[in-house]
Amino acid sequence: MSEFEEPIERLIEYFRGLPGVGKKTAQRYAFYILEGNKERAQNFAKAIVEVKEKVRLCSECGNYSASEVCPICSKRNKKVICVVQEPKDIVSMEKIKSFDGVYHVLFGCINPLENKGPNDIRIKELLSRVSKYEVQEVIMATNPDVEGEATAMYIAKVLKPLGVKVTRLAQGIAMGSDIEFADEITLEKALRARQEI
Amino acid sequence: MSEFEEPIERLIEYFRGLPGVGKKTAQRYAFYILEGNKERAQNFAKAIVEVKEKVRLCSECGNYSASEVCPICSKRNKKVICVVQEPKDIVSMEKIKSFDGVYHVLFGCINPLENKGPNDIRIKELLSRVSKYEVQEVIMATNPDVEGEATAMYIAKVLKPLGVKVTRLAQGIAMGSDIEFADEITLEKALRARQEI
Numbered sequence: 001m002s003e004f005e006e007p008i009e010r011l012i013e014y015f016r017g018l019p020g021v022g023k024k025t026a027q028r029y030a031f032y033i034l035e036g037n038k039e040r041a042q043n044f045a046k047a048i049v050e051v052k053e054k055v056r057l058c059s060e061c062g063n064y065s066a067s068e069v070c071p072i073c074s075k076r077n078k079k080v081i082c083v084v085q086e087p088k089d090i091v092s093m094e095k096i097k098s099f100d101g102v103y104h105v106l107f108g109c110i111n112p113l114e115n116k117g118p119n120d121i122r123i124k125e126l127l128s129r130v131s132k133y134e135v136q137e138v139i140m141a142t143n144p145d146v147e148g149e150a151t152a153m154y155i156a157k158v159l160k161p162l163g164v165k166v167t168r169l170a171q172g173i174a175m176g177s178d179i180e181f182a183d184e185i186t187l188e189k190a191l192r193a194r195q196e197i
Numbered sequence: 198m199s200e201f202e203e204p205i206e207r208l209i210e211y212f213r214g215l216p217g218v219g220k221k222t223a224q225r226y227a228f229y230i231l232e233g234n235k236e237r238a239q240n241f242a243k244a245i246v247e248v249k250e251k252v253r254l255c256s257e258c259g260n261y262s263a264s265e266v267c268p269i270c271s272k273r274n275k276k277v278i279c280v281v282q283e284p285k286d287i288v289s290m291e292k293i294k295s296f297d298g299v300y301h302v303l304f305g306c307i308n309p310l311e312n313k314g315p316n317d318i319r320i321k322e323l324l325s326r327v328s329k330y331e332v333q334e335v336i337m338a339t340n341p342d343v344e345g346e347a348t349a350m351y352i353a354k355v356l357k358p359l360g361v362k363v364t365r366l367a368q369g370i371a372m373g374s375d376i377e378f379a380d381e382i383t384l385e386k387a388l389r390a391r392q393e394i
Contacts, residue, residue: 003288005263007244007251014241018226029215031285033248034261041249044211045242047204051230052238054204064231066202088228091200 008034060129062105062122063087077101078133083126083155084141085109085148088180093141095184096191101139104129109142109151118154126155130164139194140168143179156197167194205231257326259302259319260284274298275330280323280352281338282306282345285377290338292381293388298336301326306339306348315351323352327361334362336391341370353394364391 004012008030015026033041057063058070064087065071072090080101084090090103106121129135138159142148156166170193173182182190201209205227212223230238254260255267261284262268269287277298281287287300303318326332335356339345353363367390370379379387 003291005252005261005267007248007263008261011244011248014244017229017237017241019229020222020225025217027285027288028217030248032214032216033245034252034284038249040214041245044214045245047208047211048230048238048242048245051204051208051227052235055202055231064202064205066204070202087231088224091224094200 004030057105061103062107062125063090063103073102078129079136080139081126081129081135081137082139082141083152084179085143085151086180089141092180092182092184092187093191096188098188099191101137104138106142106151109147110154111147118158121151123155123158127158127162130159130162135164137165137167139191140166140197141179143177144169144173145176152197166197168197170194201227254302258300259304259322260287260300270299275326276333277336278323278326278332278334279336279338280349281376282340282348283377286338289377289379289381289384290388293385295385296388298334301335303339303348306344307351308344315355318348320352320355324355324359327356327359332361334364336388337363337365337394338376340374340376341366342373349394363394365394367391 003009011030011033012023012026015021015029016023021029033044054066055064058065058073060069060073063070063072077100081104082093082099082101083104083106084093085106085108087105090105093099093103104122104126106123108116108121110116110118110121126138130138138155140152140155142151152168159166169190173179173186173190200206208227208230209220209223212218212226213220218226230241251263252261255262255270257266257270260267260269274297278301279290279296279298280301280303281290282303282305284302287302290296290300301319301323303320305313305318307313307315307318323335327335335352337349337352339348349365356363366387370376370383370387
């Protein structure tokens with residue numbers, strides 16, 4: 001006999017799948033649902049389903065968006081593109097508030113150990129945006145680790161022939177850390193001190 | 198403009214409702230859903246809905262159950278009842294493994310500050326079980342705090358006239374702590390050293 005009834009056990013398993021959630025925490029979450037309001041649980045479930053149904057990738061930048069083109073791409077300066085590895089990096093960058101350009105999500109970086117080459121991340125899309133909108137500057141905000149650096153260098157190399165200025169966030173960000181978890185002040189300093197590659 | 202698109206914002210809000218989850222953690226959970234497999238997200242949502250649809254309260258003990266009578270009540274010794282405040286306390290008690298009686302969930306305890314009297318918790322149901330199954334012993338496993346103690350004393354008083362032995366988990370459990378978080382060894386010692394009230 002397992003510890004919980006089957007539907008409870010199953011829900012605990014799904015909660016355990018969330019990042020950083022262990023057995024005890026997953027049990028607490030499941031009991032919260034069990035103890036809580038039924039309608040609220042149904043709405044919670046609906047929110048999970050709808051986030052997958054209604055949210056797609058912005059056709060310009062690749063960030064999660066509820067519309068064909070995301071609010072950032074439709075309103076801001078298309079001449080300056082900040083390139084990030086993941087959508088969550090945009091959340092951190094947006095905290096600066098003073099950046100008025102757009103973003104480009106690579107969805108990863110060049111990583112030979114994971115068999116990820118230049119064709120496996122959204123570099124082709126970046127190149128066509130650069131040509132299409134006569135982009136003046138591409139700011140590389142990939143993570144400050146070996147793979148992120150290599151990716152920034154590679155992209156700088158392929159963009160140079162197009163006559164676009166390619167810069168890199170200043171190394172105010174500690175090596176080996178993660179853009180997602182950087183604080184706003186460090187990020188703002190890094191943005192201001194960006195260097196041409 | 199809010200930080201995220203509406204469906205994402207909504208999902209983050211639901212995750213924030215989970216116990217102990219702050220803004221950053223809720224964002225991580227939402228991005229995990231966004232990044233993940235669609236079918237898995239649908240099954241996750243289904244698990245939340247089904248846990249509310251399929252799980253009811255056992256008609257005997259009041260614990261969460263997928264059937265009319267829970268597996269513990271249908272298989273084990275009905276002559277010994279261990280009384281707990283919440284279903285999650287049963288999870289902790291079951292870790293002992295040597296207890297072969299059944300449980301009774303009060304869903305709270307007598308708490309004048311929260312306007313909860315004897316009629317607001319499942320004491321009436323306990324009395325009818327005691328009569329129906331000629332129960333020999335009722336073990337009080339309410340929390341070792343003021344309200345839990347008062348509830349144990351009250352129940353002991355109303356059960357005495359029925360000629361049933363009422364015991365209390367030994368105070369091996371630290372005062373002011375919570376049954377839910379006690380370790381198995383402490384709980385087992387407390388079970389063995391239980392004292393008649």
